[in-house]
Amino acid sequence: MEKRLVSIVRYEKPIESVRKAVELSRGLDHLPNRAKVFIKPNIVFWTRHTPFPKWGVITTSRVVEDMVLLLKERGIDEMTLLEGIITVDPNDRETPAQAFEQLGYNVLKNRYGVKTLNIFERPFRKVDFGEGVTLNFNEDVLEGDFLVNLPVLKTHAQTIVSLGIKNLKGLIDIPSRKKCHSPDPQKDLHFMISHLANRIPPSFTLIDGIYTTERGPFFEGRIRRSNLLIASSDTLSADMVGARVLGYDPSSIPHLVYAAKSHARPLDFSDIEIVGEKIDEVSSFHEYAFPYTQDGTLPKALDKLGVKGLSYPKYDETICTYCSGFTTVILMAIAHAWKGDPWGEIEILTGKKMIPSPGKEKTILIGQCMVGANQNHPNIKEVIPVKGCPPNLKEAYQALQKVGIDVSPHFFENMDMAAWYFLKRYEGKPEFDDSFFRIS
Secondary structure, X not given: OOXXXXXXXXXXXXXXXXXXXXXXXXXXXXXXXXXXXXXXXXXXXXXXXXXOOOOOOEOOHHHHHHHHHHHHHOOOOEEEXXXXXXXXXXXXXXXXXXXXXXOOHHHHHHHHOOEEEEXXXXXXXXXXXXXXXXXXXXXXXXXXXXXXXXXXXEEEOOOEEEOHHHHHHHHEOHXXXXXXOOOOOOOOHHHHHOOOOOOOOOEEEEEEEEEEEEOOOOOOOEEEEEEEEEEEOOHHHHHHHHHHHOOOOHHHOHHHHHHHHHOXXXXXXXXXXXXXXXXXXXXXXXXXXOOEOOOOOOEHHHHXXXXXXXXXXXXXXXXXXHHHHHHHHHHHHHHHHOOOOOOOOEEEEOOOOOOOOOOOOEEEEEOHHHHHHHOOOOXXXXXXXEOEOOEOHHHHHHHHHHOOOOOXXXXXXXXXXXXXXXXXXXXXXXXXXXXXXXXX
């Protein structure tokens, strides 16, 4: 049986740690001469309005620069860094440009000739990924010779882990991303993303675990300094090892199960050779799900506050990035609005497949998908729709006020400021070093 090499390396110093991960995994041995190389980091979030925690959320600029240097050593001159950052305004071009600038990518452009590319300014091609999965993928990568995939080592509230395969979701257009969050039980989020590596050019995956995140993919969870790198020329193998390092058997990760099945791969590591650090010595369990009450009707954080008269059912895999970020802001606003007096029987629903509960006095439907699915549902006594994709912030504020939840308009006037709130957790902790996201 053919063995796929996966290296696990402790991050100790610039360039040399990444070099060791690459060499142990032989990850660039199949890199063509004079290849046209695309580099895909993970920039899952960015805001121009406030500092926010980047550790364990965004690929470190340290790892990005180290990969560029190693590619230059192998004679690669044509390199392009590319990403598709989700913004509240789909036409926003300033936010991605600022992200590239502040992460130091323009330094790499001036120093090494590395190009940068916002995929939403480029064409997409309709691609058949097999088994009925058809999505619009960035055309540049499809025409390239080689892809360097640089995900972050983190768990994910919907997909359990977010690693190499999941990072490729950043190369499809917005309609395709929404399509991945389908309510179809046969072609759900797990099934859809499991196919994303099926049509990419030859590639190398280096999972950046200098910082890792529990309950990702954003910064609401717990961020750790872990100092790990995981590398392989086989994306699925890298992800299987990454899942184990995060404390999960690959057989418990639905999209890895689908991917292994479609490629006739075992999930027991029998066709993988791990080199470098021993996996059991570096593994550390990372929670993936945000805690909710036992019946799943309220986040535990609100339950601990004593909130009564409100049902805000646990998110599911059909809620897309737009609405999930929106939900974080609403929950923060609700927590600050709680004064100890029970609200009426209020229910707030998200995603695409939740069903209104009987007996509620008022039902808020968040987002165009939920409004379209349930605005005429017979269980609803009074419906308050928050339309739009992304949902309208003003309508959300008005909806909460209408049901008697006196939220502050501050949360809805500048949604991005919520990111600053989470940054305060890491103040005064030297292990959370912002220099990992700068290129000098």
